Amino acid sequence: MNMQSHEGHLPADHRLSPHWQFSNLPLVGRMLTDYPINDLWETDFARLPRALAKQRRRARTFAEQHIMPAADELDLCAHLPAGQCHPTAHRIPCEAGKQGWLSYFMPAPLGSLPWSTVPHAPIWQCSLIVEQFSRACGGLMLLLSAHHLGGMPLLLSGSVNAMLRYLAPAYRSCERGEPHLIAFAITEPGAGSDVEEGHGAEVYRPGVVATPTDGGYLLNGRKCYISGGDLSKTATVFAALQGEGMESWTCFYVDCSDPGYKVARTELKMGMRASGAAEIELTNVFVPTDRIIGGLRKGWVLNRAALNASRIPVASTGVGFARAATETAVEFARHYKVGGRALIHYQDVQLHLATMVAETRAIRSLVWQEAKAAWRPRQLNASLCKFHATDRAQRVCEMAMDLLADHGGKHENRIEKIFRDVRLTRIFEGTNQINRLSMTKDWQAQLLDFNHSVGV
């Protein structure tokens, strides 16, 4: 067997190989046809604007040095009762905070966003970072990223007061290595889709209610599945005003150490275990009026805007998982032998891997296309990007499982964890079914306008 080529392929230096031929063309011909054979994944990054490429490299280094080595420990450790935290789940946010990964939605000196990246949509930078983090560990990615979702209403309210008074101090604390995580709390025991997308919001009886009192409001009710809710110092909690429906939803910036705020439990979930999914019990939690974000009855719109902003980075986590699955499958195929030959020499295995690579790069292209333009992310684009990228990412992970066969079921081979993690991306931030409906909802004005044809 020729060691320079896979079975069924010619080596790069064979006279019939295009590469050999390109390199023997005259100078202009070479300039028009020849290309360096770089790392498959890095080729994409070479096309990024310089400032974003630098951030992406930093994120990869952080992910490989800090996130990857902690992934197994946090995935396999015993589920701790509410109030207890694994030391590593505490250590990683400290380190991440010091390196600026918890404060990059505002530029220095308020946050850690490098001024060189300011000309680019922040969602694009965020998408590049979460791809690197999810490639290393889905749970730790969620632990670090849910904090940005929690801070999103403070930013999107457009209130300078909210940014300077609440977000900037939280960021500074993170940068000192004392993580001030912010949770985002919309889901209620009786409602995920109804509060997230409003499919049943008109008839839904709100589960968290704010009652006016002297100088503020008292919050009562329950929120569930709140990522990082067990470790967060503050939370953006969405509640309806007493006696009113979902249209009165208001965003309250709640201090988690206030009396009446209790983490009732955390879920033992199938994947992303490094991030706690907390059920929060609110019993007469007093929130002063100046901690209302964006004004009374502005919660619904802040919720929508926050989800439009975050669904593109969620799509990018799919890219990270698909890439991790593909890398795992490629390594397996290079080393595992069947019938005396490494799997990679079988052409049906090559076809399988080629599809995985193509799917992964296709969803990355989709994410970058949307993220690049996401200064004011549109619901249609964000939802489409989220459901398609995460659906395809799971398909890629399944293909890796197919290839690894019984070896895929063993934890040590990594894909089993990726498989459990990627599945959750199709549930949170709206199930993928709901995201399809949400896309259509944003499209309906055009769909219902029979005077014009609908271009896609």
Ligand SMILES: Cc1cc2nc3c(=O)[nH]c(=O)nc-3n(C[C@H](O)[C@H](O)[C@H](O)COP(=O)(O)OP(=O)(O)OC[C@H]3O[C@@H](n4cnc5c(N)ncnc54)[C@H](O)[C@@H]3O)c2cc1C
């Ligand atoms: C890992 C993880 C992290 C999360 N983190 C957070 C967080 O930080 N903060 C937070 O607030 N929430 C969080 N969530 C909650 C998440 O956003 C919800 O689980 C999600 O929105 C789905 O809601 P649900 O589970 O209540 O499903 P439901 O809304 O109860 O839906 C149940 C089923 O009904 C379908 N359905 C609902 N309405 C319709 C309709 N009108 N037409 C057709 N089908 C419909 C849904 O697609 C689904 O299949 C998290 C969830 C997970 C899994």
